[in-house]
Amino acid sequence: GAVVSQHPSWVICKSGTSVKIECRSLDFQATTMFWYRQFPKQSLMLMATSNEGSKATYEQGVEKDKFLINHASLTLSTLTVTSAHPEDSSFYICSARDIGQGGNSPLHFGNGTRLTVT
Amino acid sequence: QKEVEQDPGPLSVPEGAIVSLNCTYSNSAFQYFMWYRQYSRKGPELLMYTYSSGNKEDGRFTAQVDKSSKYISLFIRDSQPSDSATYLCAMWTDSSYKLIFGSGTRLLVRP
Numbered sequence: 208g209a210v211v212s213q214h215p216s217w218v219i220c221k222s223g224t225s226v227k228i229e230c231r232s233l234d235f236q237a238t239t240m241f242w243y244r245q246f247p248k249q250s251l252m253l254m255a256t257s258n259e260g261s262k263a264t265y266e267q268g269v270e271k272d273k274f275l276i277n278h279a280s281l282t283l284s285t286l287t288v289t290s291a292h293p294e295d296s297s298f299y300i301c302s303a304r305d306i307g308q309g310g311n312s313p314l315h316f317g318n319g320t321r322l323t324v325t
Numbered sequence: 326q327k328e329v330e331q332d333p334g335p336l337s338v339p340e341g342a343i344v345s346l347n348c349t350y351s352n353s354a355f356q357y358f359m360w361y362r363q364y365s366r367k368g369p370e371l372l373m374y375t376y377s378s379g380n381k382e383d384g385r386f387t388a389q390v391d392k393s394s395k396y397i398s399l400f401i402r403d404s405q406p407s408d409s410a411t412y413l414c415a416m417w418t419d420s421s422y423k424l425i426f427g428s429g430t431r432l433l434v435r436p
Contacts, residue, residue, distance in 0.1 A: 213368070239422070248333075250413065250426045251369070300368050311376075311417075313359050314424055316368035 210234055211303050213317030220291055221325055228286045228320045230301030236281035237303035241314065242274075245298040254299075257284040281306075291324040298322075328352055331414055331427030339435050344401040348414035348427045351395065355416040355425075358390050360399045363411045363429065372412075373399065404434045 243251040263276035275287040302314040361369035373388035414427040
């Protein structure tokens with residue numbers, strides 16, 4: 208149980224274009240999903256918290272106009288990297304918590320999306 | 326000083342060895358502790374989840390939490406080459422949604 212599916216797993220795009228990444232909880236519902244970014248050999252850095260039916264909460268230093276988050280349903284959140292630049296190249300990972308397991312249940316992670324901007 | 330400190334390794338052990346991975350933390354409000362395993366180019370996979378102090382065992386894995394010392398450990402018995410990965414500790418408080426990660430320890434189990 209507690210499977211989080213992320214798509215695509217790998218994407219290459221040209222500088223200036225936009226890329227959408229999907230995160231789905233397959234066998235549970237999640238009112239809150241989290242988006243992380245990970246650079247090589249570094250730990251995960253929280254970018255934003257995605258809330259179903261309301262605006263996302265962004266961490267300090269994360270541009271909300273660049274990283275658009277939409278949490279349209281209890282099983283789907285999307286991250287759109289707008290006007291991507293090479294410095295946006297990174298590994299993006301989403302996570303979710305099963306609301307049926309309570310507020311302090313652990314996060315389950317997707318398999319990540321490797322974004323390369325050329 | 327980081328809130329959560331973890332030796333990045335790499336830690337290299339022979340197959341069958343007992344592995345000890347550790348994290349220290351500074352925030353005494355942390356109450357929920359997790360260990361995740363991350364293979365290269367994959368998302369973190371939850372291994373252990375514990376609340377407050379004590380031990381928890383699951384198969385070859387044992388998680389220990391010592392809140393008085395602000396120190397948590399993950400032990401892996403009979404380590405296998407397939408255990409080679411990066412291990413991340415993570416924790417949060419009762420009142421915060423934000424999961425704080427250690428930097429991860431790279432483990433290599435040699436056949």
